[in-house]
Amino acid sequence: MLIAALEARGIACLRVPEYPGLPAPVACHADLQLCHLGGARIAVAAGRGRDGLLEALRKRGFSVEAAGPLAPDYPGDVPLNCAVVGKVCIGGKDKIDKIITNYCGEAGITLVPVNQGYAKCSVCAVDERSIITQDPSIAQAARRHGLNVLKIQTGRILLPGYDTGFIGGCSGLLGRKLLAFTGSLSAHPDGERIKEFLHSRGVEPLELTDGPLYDVGSILPLLEEDVRRRP
Structure with a gap:
């Protein structure tokens, strides 16, 4: 459903x-x-069954850098779960x-080290100077490094098998002024605060499903x- 919603807006999707x-x-x-390190550089976890993903990235012009393999349990699953926001990297x-x-x-x-290992999961990048997070350690560290931060409540984000999902995990920028969400912000207790924060930064929310x-x-x-720029 999400991929169909994105493709209907002319966005090509690469499945992982x-x-x-x-x-x-x-x-x-x-x-x-x-x-995604920036530009054409991207780090990908080593492991079996990566060939198709690596080839797809290279065809799109990316220079793929092989990171270490992931392990099933924390913290072996988070070495690449970092949020690069402007000139800071939270991990x-x-x-x-x-x-x-x-x-x-x-x-x-x-590099901004934080206690939360699932840093990218926990960070919704709004622009190069602004984030939304539910994690207090990330909010505090980001503010210390000059970022605008909206701290929201934990919960009300679905992730089967877990108590809750994360705000970064249900969102992503589609352009400098357009931020997509996997569902409706009205389903979150801080939905209106999120909308107000986005509008203060000149960013529009796009809810992909109801x-x-x-x-x-x-x-x-x-x-x-x-x-x-097309001819």
Whole structure:
């Protein structure tokens, strides 16, 4: 349903295959398996069954960097679960894959270690200076590094097999001024606050379904085409 809603808006989607060993509810979550470093660089977790994904990324012009394999249990599943927001990278303390730490050093990006290992899951990037999160440690660290932060309540995001999903896992930017959500913001107790925060940043929400918010492992933007430049 989500892919159909995106494709109906002219957005090409790349499905992420199941990662062997990860629990079934999160085995296809992109935010565990990939980290878009910036530009054409992308880190992908090593493991069996990656060939099709790697080839699809390379065909789209990406330089794929092989990260370490994932393990089924925390913290072995979070080395790539980092949120790169402008000039900061938020990730779990002592849990970040060396490819990401090396990239941050090369690119002049400040690494922000936090207690929450599922950092990308917990961060909805609104723009290069603004995030939404339900995690208090991330909210505090992000504010210390100059980001605008909306701290929301935990819960009311579906993720089968778990008590709750995360705000980053049910959202993703489709453009600089358009932020997609997997369900209706009215299903969340802070839905109106989220809308107000987005509007204050000049960003419009796009609700892809009428149902509750659903953690799908993030909608990760890879490429953007400016149709105005077409001949």
